[in-house]
Amino acid sequence: MDAAFDRDTAVAPTGGGRWRATVAESWGTGHSPNGGYLLAIAARAVAAAVQRPDPLSVTGHFLRPSVPGPVDVDVEVVRRGRAHATGTARLHQDGAERLRLLGVFGELGDLAGAAAGAGVDRSPPAIAPLQDCRSGHPELPGGIPVPLGRRLAVRFDPGSVGWADGRPSGRGELAAWVRLTDDRDPDPYALLFVVDALPPSAFELGVGGWVPTIELTVHVRARPAPGWLRVWLRTVSMSGGYLEEDAEVWDARDRLVATARQLALVPTRPR
Amino acid sequence: MDAAFDRDTAVAPTGGGRWRATVAESWGTGHSPNGGYLLAIAARAVAAAVQRPDPLSVTGHFLRPSVPGPVDVDVEVVRRGRAHATGTARLHQDGAERLRLLGVFGELGDLAGAAAGAGVDRSPPAIAPLQDCRSGHPELPGGIPVPLGRRLAVRFDPGSVGWADGRPSGRGELAAWVRLTDDRDPDPYALLFVVDALPPSAFELGVGGWVPTIELTVHVRARPAPGWLRVWLRTVSMSGGYLEEDAEVWDARDRLVATARQLALVPTRPR
Numbered sequence: 001m002d003a004a005f006d007r008d009t010a011v012a013p014t015g016g017g018r019w020r021a022t023v024a025e026s027w028g029t030g031h032s033p034n035g036g037y038l039l040a041i042a043a044r045a046v047a048a049a050v051q052r053p054d055p056l057s058v059t060g061h062f063l064r065p066s067v068p069g070p071v072d073v074d075v076e077v078v079r080r081g082r083a084h085a086t087g088t089a090r091l092h093q094d095g096a097e098r099l100r101l102l103g104v105f106g107e108l109g110d111l112a113g114a115a116a117g118a119g120v121d122r123s124p125p126a127i128a129p130l131q132d133c134r135s136g137h138p139e140l141p142g143g144i145p146v147p148l149g150r151r152l153a154v155r156f157d158p159g160s161v162g163w164a165d166g167r168p169s170g171r172g173e174l175a176a177w178v179r180l181t182d183d184r185d186p187d188p189y190a191l192l193f194v195v196d197a198l199p200p201s202a203f204e205l206g207v208g209g210w211v212p213t214i215e216l217t218v219h220v221r222a223r224p225a226p227g228w229l230r231v232w233l234r235t236v237s238m239s240g241g242y243l244e245e246d247a248e249v250w251d252a253r254d255r256l257v258a259t260a261r262q263l264a265l266v267p268t269r270p271r
Numbered sequence: 272m273d274a275a276f277d278r279d280t281a282v283a284p285t286g287g288g289r290w291r292a293t294v295a296e297s298w299g300t301g302h303s304p305n306g307g308y309l310l311a312i313a314a315r316a317v318a319a320a321v322q323r324p325d326p327l328s329v330t331g332h333f334l335r336p337s338v339p340g341p342v343d344v345d346v347e348v349v350r351r352g353r354a355h356a357t358g359t360a361r362l363h364q365d366g367a368e369r370l371r372l373l374g375v376f377g378e379l380g381d382l383a384g385a386a387a388g389a390g391v392d393r394s395p396p397a398i399a400p401l402q403d404c405r406s407g408h409p410e411l412p413g414g415i416p417v418p419l420g421r422r423l424a425v426r427f428d429p430g431s432v433g434w435a436d437g438r439p440s441g442r443g444e445l446a447a448w449v450r451l452t453d454d455r456d457p458d459p460y461a462l463l464f465v466v467d468a469l470p471p472s473a474f475e476l477g478v479g480g481w482v483p484t485i486e487l488t489v490h491v492r493a494r495p496a497p498g499w500l501r502v503w504l505r506t507v508s509m510s511g512g513y514l515e516e517d518a519e520v521w522d523a524r525d526r527l528v529a530t531a532r533q534l535a536l537v538p539t540r541p542r
Contacts, residue, residue, distance in 0.1 A: 056513070057486040057534045059330040061357050061375055063350045078371050079334045084485065086332050086371065088359070100349050100357065102373040104332055104485055104534075109511045122507060214355065214375055215328040217488045219534050222511055236393060237527050240380045240493055242327070244530065256508050259515065261532055263328045263375075263490050 003184035004151060005193070009037070011045045017075050019045035023093075025068040026151055027193065030144040033066050035099075035213045035262075036196030037148075040189045042089045042101040045073035050085035050105050054188045058103035059217040066091070066098040078102075108188060108223050124250040125232040127157045127175040138164030140199065141208040152197050153181050155228075163203035172235035174201040177228045186224040186251070188258075194231060195247040195260035201233035202243050202266070209267040211243070216262040227252030238266050274455035275422060276464070280308070282316045288346050290316035294364075296339040297422055298464065301415045304337050306370075306484045306533075307467030308419075311460045313360045313372040316344035321356035321376050325459045329374035330488040337362070337369040349373075379459060379494050395521040396503040398428045398446040409435030411470065412479040423468050424452050426499075434474040443506035445472040448499045457495040457522070459529075465502060466518040466531035472504035473514050473537075480538040482514070487533040498523030509537050 008024040021044075027037040039060040047053060071093050078086040084106045091099040127133075133155035137146040157175040162168050178194055179186070186194070195218055200211040230250045235243050247260040279298060282290040292315075298308040310331040318324060342364050349357040355377045362370040398404075404426035408417040428446040433439050449465055450457070457465070466489055471482040501521045506514050518531040 057332075059373060059486075059488060061328075061349070061373060063357060078332070079368065086334060088371070088373070097350065100359065100373060102330060102332060102359070102371060215330075215488075217330060217486075217532070219515060219532070221508060221513065221515075237492060239526075242492065244490060244492075255510075259532070261488070261490070261530070 003180070003182050005180055005184055005190055009040045009044055009189060011041060011048060011073060013048065017049065019048065019073040019075065021071050021073065023066055023068050023071050026147045028148055029140070029146050033068065034148060034193060034197055035060065035062055035216055036193040038066055038091060038099050039101065039216065039218070040192040041071065042073050042091045042099055043103060043192055044189060045075050046087035046089050046101065046103055047105050049075040050077050050080055050087045052085045052105035052107065054106060054108040055192065055218070055220050056084070056104050056106050056108070057217065057219050058101060058192060059215065061100045061215050062213050063100060064096055064098050066093060069093065108220060124230060124254055125175060125248065127177070127230055127232070130155055130177055130228065132158065133177060134158055134161055138199070148197055151181055153179050154198065160204060168204045168206045170205065172201045172205045174198060174204060174233040176231050178231055179228050185226040186229055188220040188223060191220050191224065191249055191258040192218050194229060194249055195258060196262070198231060198233060200235070201245055202235045202238065205235060205238060207267060211264045211267055214263045214265065216260060218258060218260040220258050222255055222257045224251035224257040225253045241266055274451070274453050276451055276455055276461055280311045280315055280460060282312060282319060282344060284319065288320065290319065290344040290346065292342050292344065294337055294339050294342050297418045299419055300411070300417050304339065305419060305464060305468055306331065306333055306487055307464040309337055309362060309370050310372065310487065310489070311463040312342065313344050313362045313370055314374060314463055315460060316346050317358035317360050317372065317374055318376050320346040321348055321351055321358045323356045323376035323378065325377060325379040326463065326489070326491050327355065327375050327377050327379070328488065328490050329372060329463060330486065332371045332486050333484050334371060335367055335369050337364060340364065379491060395501060395525055396446060396519065398448070398501055398503070401426055401448055401499065403429065404448060405429055405432055419468055422452055424450050425469065431475060439475045439477045441476065443472045443476045445469060445475060445504040447502050449502055450499050456497040457500055459491040459494060462491055462495065462520055462529040463489050465500060465520060466529060467533070469502060469504060472506045472516055473509065476506060476509060478538060482535045482538055485534045485536065487531060489529060489531040491529050493526055493528045495522035495528040496524045512537050
């Protein structure tokens with residue numbers, strides 16, 4: 001429990017199905033905590049309540065922005081089955097609900113012994129080798145600070161951060177290598193954070209400014225191997241004021257360990 | 272309200288946040304009602320409660336099989352905002368919860384006037400012309416009946432139903448044209464059904480038998496134009512006992528009107 005991520009997502013029961021946590025400042029963009037980070041906190045509370053170790057599928061609806069500081073998570077156990085348990089959680093601060101979670105939990109294998117790519121009918125997406133990637137978090141539009149850059153090491157594929165130099169590619173794709181800066185090994189909870197921790201792939205479509213997540217669903221498919229993760233984001237459709245972002249996370253052994261999809265608002269302020 | 276889909280997904284308030292519906296036999300596979308059909312019933316109840324017409328993102332967790340007959344849906348309004356409203360619902364029969372839904376509702380545009388494909392950075396997936404497709408629902412493994420074949424007209428791309436002739440392609444893809452048999456125009460609620468109404472794309476990976484859905488999330492992106500819809504299903508990863516299935520639905524004007532992703536169990540019984 002020495003790693004920053006474990007400390008900053010820890011939940012403690014206060015009785016009556018309630019868990020208490022503290023939202024830290026360092027897992028966000030601008031002054032807002034990262035959505036995937038909040039999802040990890042709420043998921044830990046549900047996992048504790050349903051007594052299953054791993055999130056398999058977790059959906060979060062982001063109702064209002066959260067702020068750093070204490071947070072309460074109220075959990076309802078929906079169903080406790082043999083292999084799976086389903087639960088829902090209300091994450092609230094100062095009497096206002098910020099996040100509603102619905103998820104199913106179980107016990108993931110680590111696919112140890114499985115050949116790389118077993119059961120997967122395609123290869124990891126192309127990404128430049130680590131040493132050819134761009135290090136560090138580029139400055140965001142409007143000069144928004146990126147505190148999570150202290151927590152998450154990122155190496156961007158050079159083909160996917162054209163926006164940082166004012167030349168978006170026009171393809172809504174972003175690929176990067178990531179790992180926690182304290183070298184804590186990735187696990188299913190870190191994956192909930194990682195899928196939502198990079199700049200939006202819509203930046204490469206020319207979108208600028210804040211892209212607020214309405215809903216985010218993450219499937220965790222296996223316990224990731226130690227080492228760098230590769231994250232691949234893609235936005236295909238922006239229409240009617242909404243966009244989606246798909247995420248895939250591949251581990252150091254070339255296994256697809258998580259997928260995510262979010263529905264977000266297209267910012268009205270042009271870049 | 273003459274169309275079969277509207278009649279069979281109608282909900283009536285009984286007070287105290289409860290809605291009553293009747294699960295019909297004809298929207299399922301085997302003796303089980305289709306998951307997307309149940310999702311549409313629960314979504315109608317939430318939409319009525321939050322007073323927003325359209326589902327934007329809806330997640331369903333399937334807890335226990337449902338059966339034809341009366342069903343109650345208890346709705347909790349989570350948040351009613353200016354543009355969006357979030358709600359959750361418990362669908363239950365005989366005292367046992369069958370489905371938990373969490374979703375956000377609003378008002379979708381029909382993108383009328385938008386050029387085909389506006390805001391979408393790629394084209395609809397390839398599918399054979401209607402007249403070259405295979406008509407009707409192929410017999411399922413084990414001779415399971417497909418009552419929904421009376422409700423949903425399907426034309427399968429010949430390249431994606433190899434399993435029906437005992438020759439799965441090895442690619443987890445299925446493409447088909449679909450429309451309701453009574454020629455009712457598609458709408459967002461019909462899309463909730465359509466994303467889950469075809470045989471699993473995993474059949475083309477050699478999987479046989481029932482593929483129970485654990486969780487299904489649907490994003491509805493626009494009101495579909497009248498006419499045939501194209502549905503494209505894909506399963507990329509089967510591992511650790513789970514598989515995912517992604518769905519895209521394109522309308523007659525070449526617009527991406529819905530996407531879906533589900534987490535399901537890999538059947539243990541080999542085909």
